[in-house]
Amino acid sequence: MKTIAFILTVWCLAAACATPPPISVDEALTAGNDEKMLWRRAQEEQKVIDNSGWLYRNAELETYLNEVAAKLQAFTDSPDISFKIKIINDPNLNAFAFPNGVIYVHTGVLAHMENEAQLAALLAHEMTHCTHRHSLRVLKTLKDRPRYMAAVQQSVEKIAMAQDLARLLGVNGSMAAVTGYTRELEAEADRVGLDLMAKAGYDPRQALNLFEHLRQEIEIEGIKEPFFFGTHPSVQQRIENAGRWLATEYSAQNTGLINSDIFRFKLDKLVLDNAQLDLRIGRFYIARRSVEKFLLLNPNDAGAYYLLGEIFRQHGELDDIQNAIKQYEKAIALDPSFPAPHKAMGLMHYKGGEQRLAQKFFETCLLLAPEAPDKAYIQGYLQKCITNGEES
């Protein structure tokens, strides 16, 4: 609550410095002190994120995302914004833009996209926040401050993880990532973003597919923190808007670039990495679906079978144990030198009282990974297996 109070206080102070006239989209960038202040603050907040250890490091993938952004930027009226797309290691469905053109996309939202056109839809939306200077427009029109503040406060309070994120991001980031801009500005970003992706040659219908696909994910998993949709126009409203625009203004454009294959190839590893993040926060079902999606394209990946086994084992209900064993066995068959599934099999047999079997797997695990970070545990369990074996 203190953080939110802090954010609100800073916004109040910032608003007090601002002059009321609305800003023109065409006004030169960095023209005024307010905008300079926003950019300076954005840079400070980005420094915190970039040094937080939360960034997903994959140079090739970042290059790919930035290439898609560059394709879109060619059709904006803001060639002077230096867009930079970065990836955050976070399974939540989110993306947010700072006013200076730096856009952060969560692994969670990337992992659940199907093609490059959907990526273009998301990036075009976020880029519009920058090109149409939404941060500055919010700042300049805060004469309606009490209502806006109340809305920000309500939005943040609704989102359980918001306080943590607000602490990390600061003022600019909190508005972009947690509360969203105003409903009108978000709708504008959807509308202009759709136009931008269409001009860049992408199939605009994929924007609608993205919204619908993400809505399904949210509903299936019962996700309570869908930031991208949390306070933006409701997902249903968004789908209706996009559907109406597609049926009217883009009715003739029922084709365009989709680029599924290159997208899947570039994001292959991220899908698996994000599944690990979903597993970490206990979203077992969504993690499982992601690994299964990965396995469709990589049917011989031992790591993916091991992860699937972990999802079953850690879920630990009904048939999960048998399913876990099947996945570990596949992982071992594909790569017998991979130590992790041996350890997992050892743990399962150890807990099941099958000490001899457990001993065999633990010994193999330690042979393959004598310096494993958790070797002290394995050595301890192995010792008990040996002792119990001798006693019996």
Next chain:
Amino acid sequence: MKKLLPLFFAVCLISGCASAAYERSLEDLPKADFSVDIPSGWWKPQHVNRYLITKEGPFLQYVLIQQRPIDRPFKKTQKKLRNGMLPLESAKIVIDEIAADRNILNFNILENTPATIDGHAGFKILFSYRDKKGSEYKTLYYGFISGDSLFNLRYNAAARHYYDKDLADFMRILYSFKLVKA
């Protein structure tokens, strides 16, 4: 007016000392199903309603002891602790919970090993992290499951100077830890 100023400052100073003296005690530690010996110099901050003690303030170092029902949901992960879990498994859930916390930047596990606490098989995790301001902290976290509870003893301190300085005190507290059977 000038004559009143020293008097005003004196009153502030005296009330400040009085309040500090009141705060620096262990009197209002909550009742718990365990007992520990606390070395001299440690006190419980008045505003904290937990079994938390410090020497120079919680931002520099603290020891937190918790009895956590295993069915109480974690804040970040939906994973659940279960009776009969191996220490390796319960340590993993604790690590997952911490790693998903946005306040913990540059989270780095330095050690994750089995440990025995009051005769109970448990785990020991040593990790470092930074806060948003860039200050580095180290946390030593011991835990074990007994009955329907996860008992944990945490020592958190600024990595520079304070962690090493008060580690011995924490180890004394840890070795003195005893479950008190109801």
